[in-house]
Amino acid sequence: QKKAREIWFLCRQYNAQEALDMGLVNIVVPLEQLETETIQWCKEILANSPMAIRCLKAALNADCDGQAGLQELAGNATMLYYMSEEGQEGRNAFVQKRKPDFSKFPKRP
Template identity: 35%
Template sequence: MTPAPEVDHPAAWLNVDGAVGVLRLDRPPLNVLDRAAQAALRLAAERAATDERVRAVVVYGGPTVFSAGADIKEMAAMTHAEMVGHAAVLQAAFDAVAAIPKPVVAAINGPALGGGCELALTADARICGSEARLGLPEVLLGVIPGAGGTQRLPRLIGPARAKELIFSGRQVGAKEALEIGLVDQVVPTDQVLDSALRWARRFETGPALALHAAKTAIDAGLATDLAAGLAIERSVFAGLFGTQDRTSGMQGFITEGPGRARFTGR
């Protein structure tokens, strides 16, 4: 894919392909997420969130690697005081991807390790190639995951499995990743991007506001208890009744049957 005119940084950029935004990591050979790449990632994610053309997002590292994680040489040179400040910046880049109010899928080829795995965890779904490897090896460097791994992984695969992976630092292949729920689909390596684009294009003409609301209710609810989560759901549910999409969806169902409404995102 050719970068769209709105490219701001070569390390990570957004290409709008129809109604799908491809958030592309492009820092060969391993898509290492140094500070410049983190800033570019955040900018591209914020652009994907606000671009009205984009209805779904694919996060893609390329045909051979998703991301091998942080720049260890850069981190090794940081003092404790420097990392205290940088940790918030690091998490902000990943949080920006997680906060995209649209369906997001990670398309994973090759290694997705450390920060690369944490980036994949920010997506709503993960499709990986048969040769992919995922893991959080930070403990082997004397640290822990610092971009959301200790929080997002247990919520995805359960605390016991997450602790085993984080404590051991071991990597898992595609088959095991699918078995434990770390990824949602495994496809041949040369089909990863196409499969992710098919996943995203299901939402090109869908009810954008309802999808946003569903993602908000789920993600916000996971961060609290059931009673608070139900209150969030009630509020978000009721809010949709002031939108044109709700009017179109319900009227389309009444007059033409399910799946016939045209949604505007208003």
Template identity: 35%
Template sequence: GKAKELIYTCATVKADEALKIGLVNKVVALESLMEEAKNMAKTIISNAPIAVRLCKDAINRGMQVDIDKAIEIEAEDFGKCFSTEDQKEGMEAFMEKRAKNFSNK
């Protein structure tokens, strides 16, 4: 596929092409790069820290194994996430239509 072609040929890709082929999620002007990065970071850190960590874990470990093991890892991490106080807080905040206040527990 395209990824192999880019790797094997050491080709460079312009921003618009990288966006078109899914190599990047967003293209921004250089002047707004830091603002965009900070906005994404703010969005990520507004989520439950445990959930973010477990998502990262499932992705990283899941990429190293076959699909059956990856599904097992995802289910395991989902179970860990679902048993946290932050999960309860997130659901309550959603139901009560209020801001979430995660405790990292």
């Protein structure tokens, strides 16, 4: 919070190394390497689970996006649940008008 106040109140311009030292940026590369580095980061991100990335993005943005962000986060969590074997058992039991059997699923706090 101290550094944020300094930045806002003093309105100084910072170079790339200073921004890196303050944690405002993740990496500094020469301009001619910027596109290559960006593409590499994108490839690394895209190699991960799409659902995990989607949920992580929604979780990180939820507080800034207000009600819409919370709804997106909840929607992603609901979709993830219904794609699970446990969620499918619940849905199938509802459609088949029977009591669901959740006994084979681990109980977690």
